[in-house]
Amino acid sequence: MTKADLADRLYEKIGLPKKEATAMVETLFESMKSILAEGESIKITGFGTFLVRKKSSRKGRNPKTGDELEIEQRRVVTFKPSLQFKALVEKV
Amino acid sequence: MTKSVLIEKIAEKVEGLSKKQTEVVVETLFDSIKEALAKGGKVEIRGFGNFKLRSRNARKARNPKTGDAVDVPPKKVPYFKVGKELREMVNRDF
Numbered sequence: 001m002t003k004a005d006l007a008d009r010l011y012e013k014i015g016l017p018k019k020e021a022t023a024m025v026e027t028l029f030e031s032m033k034s035i036l037a038e039g040e041s042i043k044i045t046g047f048g049t050f051l052v053r054k055k056s057s058r059k060g061r062n063p064k065t066g067d068e069l070e071i072e073q074r075r076v077v078t079f080k081p082s083l084q085f086k087a088l089v090e091k092v
Numbered sequence: 093m094t095k096s097v098l099i100e101k102i103a104e105k106v107e108g109l110s111k112k113q114t115e116v117v118v119e120t121l122f123d124s125i126k127e128a129l130a131k132g133g134k135v136e137i138r139g140f141g142n143f144k145l146r147s148r149n150a151r152k153a154r155n156p157k158t159g160d161a162v163d164v165p166p167k168k169v170p171y172f173k174v175g176k177e178l179r180e181m182v183n184r185d186f
Contacts, residue, residue: 001135009124029140037181047122079172090167
C-alpha cells in the first residue's frame with residue numbers, strides 16, 4: 001500500500017474527493033516529518049508513538065575493511081506500536 | 093506532541109476543512125494503515141518510512157510472580173522502518 005492507496009481509502013471510507021484526499025495524505029506525513037525533525041516525539045493514541053531518540057557517539061568498525069571508526073552522536077526515529085495495534089496483528 | 097495537536101497543525105494548513113473533519117481524516121488514515129497490516133500487507137510512505145510486520149519466534153518465558161514457565165506462541169509485531177529523507181531530516185542541524 002502506498003500514499004495513493006491511502007488516498008483511495010479516504011475516498012472509499014469518508015467520500016473525500018481524490019484531489020483533497022491526496023493533499024491530506026501528503027500534509028499528514030509532511031507535518032509529522034517536520035515535527036520529528038524538530039526533535040519532538042508524536043503520540044498517536046491507538047496507533048503508537050514515534051520517538052526521537054539521541055544516540056551517543058560510539059566506536060564502530062567498517063565491516064568491509066575492519067578499520068575502527070568513530071560513529072558520531074545522532075538522532076534516530078523509532079516507532080513503539082500501541083498495545084491495541086500489537087493485539088490487532090499478533091495472530092496474522 | 094499528541095494526535096490532537098497534530099490535527100490542529102494540519103487543520104491550519106489545509107483550506108476548507110474544519111478541525112472536526114481533519115480529525116476524521118487523520119483517524120481514517122491511521123486506521124487504514126492498521127487494517128493493511130492486519131491483512132498481512134505493508135504500507136510504504138516514500139520519504140517517511142515503511143510499516144510492515146515482523147515475526148517473533150515462540151519462546152519460553154516465566155511468570156514473574158509465580159516463577160512458572162509459560163510458553164509464548166510465535167507472533168507478528170508491527171515494525172516501522174524510517175525512510176531515508178526522514179532519517180536525514182531528524183539528524184540535520186543537530
